Amino acid sequence: MASAAGKTVLYSYWRSSCSWRVRIALNLKEIPYEIKPVSLIKAGGEQHSNEYREVNPMEQVPALFIDGVTLIESNSIMHYLEETRTHSRPLLPGDIVKRAKVREICEVITSGIQPLQNLVVLIHVGEEKKNEWAKHWINRGFRAVEKLLGSCAGKYCVGDEITLADCCLIPQVFNARRFHVDLRPFPIILRIDRELETHPAFLAAHPSNQPDCPPEAHK
Template identity: 50%
Template structure:
């Protein structure tokens, strides 16, 4: 759902970045057109002086909404929720909101950072896949237990929330690194339901304009 002309929303993204995917999903869900600007992490474009002026952390995503720039995905998700309350991703109930944010933090703080691009670059190449696989499996063990009492069609009940926005990209990482998903039936059921939604399918890394042709359809 990109808009190439006069976009008020610009997203700097990398096709396999799960942090970027969270924002792609949220923007799709809220029906907000945006301009995609790919940043190739493998080529080191995030380390360029030009991009450092945009994002001093030299990472993706970077979300720019009018004159507001945000370089952390959860802060950007919360901002989009406040700015565009239509098609909400947080319920009104305080207890449900707290549970959703708890699930979000398990994914974005405990699981994803330990197997992200920067960390994997520090791991011996022959061990990277196993490192990422083990990290995700340990995180999913906790997450599966947390979801069992609250999940229904989606992570928390029957409405799509920020928890789902963060879970789906982490599932894509799990598939990429060969995690045994049969061990996590609740996570698997929720993600199956999410992938029935066009907003999620369109945000998948294989459907991004910067995804190399040889990786599409894998």
């Protein structure tokens, strides 16, 4: 589906877990795209500029320009890719209950964890309390994810095929490590993370492989 609508452009920040989810999905779907970096820290955050607010009124990354339209919100974007790129690798199972399990895991992460340890929220929480705050919400969410995985994981989050749940989980594990969350109580999460850390689509989407990753942050 190479479109006449121009190149696919992802507005992304190297360390943003929401951008990372979409990078993985684009890679798994083998959709070529250009990265337009939006620095969340430079000059108080380029996402708050008048220009970028026209792209994404939530003043967040990611945003994706594709097929002539601009889309925001990572889960919604991934569903769009799934519904339009039907001939490439599916990222949702065919079975409706399994699809619900995939979406549950996505939603626990995208509504129950990430929004609470988002940079913009941590600024409001304050320097002193931010690490404990982030750890608290990640631990709470990961306890639920580990429990859900106990009844649906195979090689990956839901069965033996990579799904949108894996696109959400791996970036969240990276965030958990940044906030020094003890991951030993979550053996299934850790196993899936190890399984996917060398997968080409996940590796190419990793923060340290982004054009806007600062040299000092490279692995």
